[in-house]
Amino acid sequence: MEEVDRILIHSLKQVGTDVGEDVDSVKQFTSELIVEAVVRCVRVIDPSLGSGLSHLLPPGMSARFRLGMSLAQACQDLGYKGEIGYQTFLYSNEPEIRSLLMFLVEKLPRESAEASDQPAGKSVLLQKAIADQIKAQLAVPWLPPNCRLPIQCKTQSRGPCYRFSSQPLSVPYSLKVPQNKLSKEVKEYYREFQRAVTSQPSQPVAVPASLLDRHASELSAAQEWEAEWNSQGLLSRLTPEEYRSRKRSRLQRRIEEQLRAAAQPRPDSQGAQRSTSDLAELLQSFGGGSSGVDVLAKGTRFTHTEKFTFTQELEQMLLAAAASSSASEPEKSAQQQLASASASGGGSARRSEEELRAQQQEEINALQQQLQQLSLQMEEVGGDIRNLTTSINQMSEELKDMEKSNTENEELVRVKKQTMDLLPDGENNLEKLQNLVDTSVKRLDHLKAQWEKHKGPLLEEQQRLKELCSNQEAESDRMLAEIKELHDKIRQSAEEAKKKEALYKQLLTEYEKLPKDVSRSAYTMRILEIVGNIKKQKEEITKILSDTKDLQKEINSLTGKLDRTFAVTDELVFKDAKKDESVRKSYKYLAALHENCTQLIQTIEDTGTIMREIRDLEEQIETENSKKTLTNLEKILEDYKAIRQENSTLAAKIKEA
CATH class of the missing domain: 1.10.287 (Helix Hairpins)
Incomplete structure (x- = not known):
């Protein structure tokens, strides 16, 4: 039983039971330790059952009895078939407790029982370290800011907290573009001029958030592509590159169609015509518009600059002309007044400089109004130009339709002309036509006879090809299903391999941490001795x-x-x-x-x-x-006395109340 008790104690420690180092047998378990062990196991097996159970034995006897009954009911709900009740926990005996603990340990789920042995290498070790730090910080009581020591200021202040602010990063690798498809110049840029990831964000605190954001986006993109390829890509029977190119061309075609639909002229308002023109220009830049229209021409930077300069010069010329035409008389009068004022010094004192400035400001306001009117006229002229361009396009389409109908009419005229040429010699032409018809009928009959000869083999060949095609489709569907199953198996195998690799790394790390002075041969000899004793016992029993x-x-x-x-x-x-x-x-x-x-x-x-x-x-x-019957009887008597004392105390309180 010593080996069994050691295994039980080891399993109970793994689920979080606080078993002392001096306890090496179930015989040494106290009622408090039994209750804690059972509650810990129940919480791991079924959290819904163990969530309402306390792992600490309460001081009151009535509360102890209720806890014992709850534990007994929970164990029965888990499937324990042995005799169990509150006395199992409060007045325990070694065989019953050993049987109950063995049942609970066998019921422990393997994943949760082996959770400590299933890490993911360095990441899980890091998670364990973080969890330990959090537990240590939670164990420290909270103190007011004035009573904190320097070490507590680091853990209980809001200084180290920052907002989650991510920024785009540039890295030398990407899931969308493989490393082997990068150009030489891009590789050289990454090698010579690319800054480190830690120095790219504007603030150092944004580095972890940026890395997490980029990793999450790449991971989600890879998962979406894998799901789309497994659901639609395999059914298309294309390679991944062909599927991507077809998807890209479809998307480009849809964009062009949407832009063409948006570029159609709508006579709703002038603003709508202007937006239509802008969309038409955008469509022409995509290459989807017609090249015969000058308005949709893309142009170059030089033509744009030239047009802009010419427009500015034209506006300046119009402004100068308008200013000269509208304000020539006031200017002349102002010039004459200035000249006369400069000639006669006494007259310049009558008109102050402020009056001249006010007059000039009025003239400038008048010129600005004229300029606004001219601008409105230019906008109207531009709208007329756009309307004319639209009408030209419509007239071009109508012209094409008319040319098409004209070609059809010419063909009809040619046929009728040939018919009219045959009318003068009608009988001979009818006889010739009848001969042609008879010859055509004979040739048609001959062709029918030939077709009947070739029809049977061709139909058989068609049926055979249809069957072959259906068989090939069935075979391709079967192979497609097998490919999907293989993909699933490959993914599962890859995940399992990652888990085992992580488990190997952690076990290797734990092995390196273990003391090296323990002799493996001693454990091996002990196991061999146990196996030999069991073998001898089996031989003696058989004998x-x-x-x-x-x-x-x-x-x-x-x-x-x-x-x-x-x-x-x-x-x-x-x-x-x-x-x-x-x-x-x-x-x-x-x-x-x-x-x-x-x-x-x-x-x-x-x-x-x-x-x-x-x-x-x-x-x-x-x-x-x-079973320690006498000891249990003594405990029962003590508990009975305690219950009577509690009852008398409660009765006294009731009387006082």
């Missing part, structure tokens, strides 16, 4: 069973032989006993001997039965002794 079987066979054969011998002897002696008196006495002695032997055998069997019962009673006595 005892075989000896018992042999003895039983021998007893059965001797009993049968004795019965047969007695029957023969009884028959022979009984025949002679009718004739001779001495033989009659011998017959009586024989019967008495047989009866005494039967009683002796029965006595021996009863003795064996009694010995077995004695051994069973001794085992029961040992079992009852191991």
Whole structure:
């Protein structure tokens, strides 16, 4: 039982039970430790059952009884078939507790029981370190800011907290563009001029958030592509590159169609025409518009600059003309007044400089109004130009339609002309036409006969090709299903390989941390000794069973032989006993001997039965002794006294109330 208890204690420690180092057997478990172990196991097996159970034994006796009943009910709900109640936890005995703990340990889920042995290498070690730090910080009580020490200021202040602010990063690798498809110049840029990731964000605190954001976006893109390829890409029977190119061309075509639809002229308002023109220009830049229209021409930077300069010069010329035409008279009068004011010094004192500025400001305002009117006229002219351009396009389409109908009419005229040329010599032409018709009918009949000859083999070939095509489709569907299954198996195998690789790394790390002075051979010899003892016990049990079987066979054969011998002897002696008196006495002695032997055998069997019962009673006595009945009775008496005292206290409180 020592090995079993060690295994149980090790499993209980793994689920979080606080088992002391000096406890090495179930016999040393106290009621508090039993309750904690059972509650920890129940919480791991079924959290819904263990969430409402406390792993600490309450001080009150009534609360202890309620907790014991709740634990017993939880164990029964988990499937424990043994006898269990509150006495199992409060007045425990070694065999029952060992049986219950063995049941709970066997019920522990392997994943949760082996959670500590299933890490993911360095990442899980980092997570464990973070969890330990968080637990340590949570264990420290909160203190006001004025009472904090320097070490507590680091953990309980809001200084190290920052907002999650991510920024775009430039890295030398990407899931969209493989490393081997990068150009030489791009690789050289990454090698020579690319800044480190830690120096790209504007603030150092944004580096982790930026890395997490980029990793999440790449991971989601890869998952979306994998899901789309497994659901639609495999059904298209294309390679991934062909599927991507087809998807790209479809997207480009849809964009062009949307832009063409948006570029159609709508006579709603002038603003709508302007947006239509802008969309038309954008469509022309995509290459989707017609190249014959000058308005949709893309142009170059030089033409744009030239057009802009010419427009500015034109506006300046118009402004100068308008200013000269509208304000020539006021300027002349102002110039004359200035000249006269400069000639006569006394007259310049009558008009101040502020009046001249006010007059000039009025003239500037008038010019600005004229400029706004001219701008409105230019916008109207531009709208007319756009309308004319639209009408030109419509007229071009109408012209194309008219040319098409004209071509059809010309064809009809040509046919009618040929018919009219044949009318003067109608009878000869009719005869020729009839000959042509007869020849055509004969040729058609000949072709029908030839078609009937070739029709059968062609139909058979068509049917065979259809069957072959259907078989190929079925085979391709089957292969497609197999490919999907292989993809799933490959993904599962890859995940399993990653898990095992991570487990190997962590086990290697834990192995390096273990002390190296422990001898592996000692454990091996111990295991071999246990296996040898078990083997010897099995051999002895087998030998005892075989000896018992042999003895039983021998007893059965001797009993049968004795019965047969007695029957023969009884028959022979009984025949002679009718004739001779001495033989009659011998017959009586024989019967008495047989009866005494039967009683002796029965006595021996009863003795064996009694010995077995004695051994069973001794085992029961040992079992009852191991149950600590006297100790439990003493505990029950103490608990009974405590309950009576609690009841009397409660009754006194009720009376006082």
